[in-house]
Amino acid sequence: MRDAVGPDIGICLDINFHFKTQGAIAMAHALEPYDLYWLEIDNQDPKALLQLKESTTIPITSGEQLQAMRQYQPYFDLRAMDTVKVDVQWQGFSVAKKVADLAETFELNIAPHNYNGHLSTFQSLNLAASVSNVRIMESDPDSAPWRDDLFTVVPEPKDSYIDIPTAPGWGTELNEEAARKHAWNG
Numbered sequence: 001m002r003d004a005v006g007p008d009i010g011i012c013l014d015i016n017f018h019f020k021t022q023g024a025i026a027m028a029h030a031l032e033p034y035d036l037y038w039l040e041i042d043n044q045d046p047k048a049l050l051q052l053k054e055s056t057t058i059p060i061t062s063g064e065q066l067q068a069m070r071q072y073q074p075y076f077d078l079r080a081m082d083t084v085k086v087d088v089q090w091q092g093f094s095v096a097k098k099v100a101d102l103a104e105t106f107e108l109n110i111a112p113h114n115y116n117g118h119l120s121t122f123q124s125l126n127l128a129a130s131v132s133n134v135r136i137m138e139s140d141p142d143s144a145p146w147r148d149d150l151f152t153v154v155p156e157p158k159d160s161y162i163d164i165p166t167a168p169g170w171g172t173e174l175n176e177e178a179a180r181k182h183a184w185n186g
Helices: 021-034 046-055 069-078 093-105 118-130 176-181
Strands: 012-014 038-040 060-062 083-086 109-112
Touching (some): 021 038, 046 060, 069 083, 069 093, 083 093, 093 109, 093 118, 109 118
Parallel strands (some): 012 038, 083 109
8 A cells, every 4th residue: 555655645544343452563563664644443441552552653543432531531541542533423522522622631632533424524524623633534435426415515625625614503404305315215
């Protein structure tokens, strides 16, 4: 991948729950020469994540599998991750905002997890606009070709940036006619 994209593109690799600590450390060591933006891993043990973080030069991100502030707190206390994943759609906006604010008190940046559609993008953009510690926001550009029809306003990435919505609410509305047209009836 590094050869394909060159030195100026950040590569973020998400290994989910696919490796235990020993395997994740081995993976990180093998990937260090490729200058990753980060290695993302879902982990339920803050000490194990800290062990990974301390064993590699690759920045570690985690947290999308966590929900409430109390679940994040042990990771923050140990400084077990470099960037904190929050998930507005899973946690809800108010909890994601609280986690982001707590992360800020620990001098940690967040990265909204966003693999869904346009509404999720607008929700994550609203979170990004409400906190001071966003490093990067995930966005999923691949989906059904008609997904743009489902909303009154769609995100428009320009040079890897998306403007913060200014319309009321999330910044877009569901096009109910289009949604009915593409409803799943199975």
